[in-house]
Amino acid sequence: MKVKPLPAVPYIKIPDEGEPYLEGYKCGSCGATFLGERATCSKCGARDQMSTTTLPTRGKLYSYSIVYRSFPGIDVPYISAIVDLEDGTAIKGNLINIDPDPASIEFDMPVEVIFADALGRKDQEGNSYLSYFFQPAS
Numbered sequence: 001m002k003v004k005p006l007p008a009v010p011y012i013k014i015p016d017e018g019e020p021y022l023e024g025y026k027c028g029s030c031g032a033t034f035l036g037e038r039a040t041c042s043k044c045g046a047r048d049q050m051s052t053t054t055l056p057t058r059g060k061l062y063s064y065s066i067v068y069r070s071f072p073g074i075d076v077p078y079i080s081a082i083v084d085l086e087d088g089t090a091i092k093g094n095l096i097n098i099d100p101d102p103a104s105i106e107f108d109m110p111v112e113v114i115f116a117d118a119l120g121r122k123d124q125e126g127n128s129y130l131s132y133f134f135q136p137a138s
């Protein structure tokens, strides 16, 4: 039996059928979308107008920084990025499958959201975690 990984963060949804996705919250008043649950829209201030939405898996690199500071079990350098998804949601994550070198990274380059094992992290029962990353899109 295949054990289902646990989401590394609550807004990663792992359906029984189909691909994992990121769940966002969309404002019914102004249409702004955000990652993560909230009751009040950060853009227009509307209350109790938020409903869940499936975030797109493609976007553009808005900004990044190459991180050299290591933690136990973390390989450096890695690229911490902010990506504007196609619907305008800005999300933060690590950009992978590209050299951590400014010469190979371009602002506005197309990226896609992928889901992969969260760096070998396990909970006490040995369950693995699924996390999301960005990678260059063709």
Ligand SMILES: [Zn+2]
Binding pocket: 027, 028, 029, 030, 031, 032, 041, 042, 043, 044, 045, 046
């Ligand atoms: Zn709003």
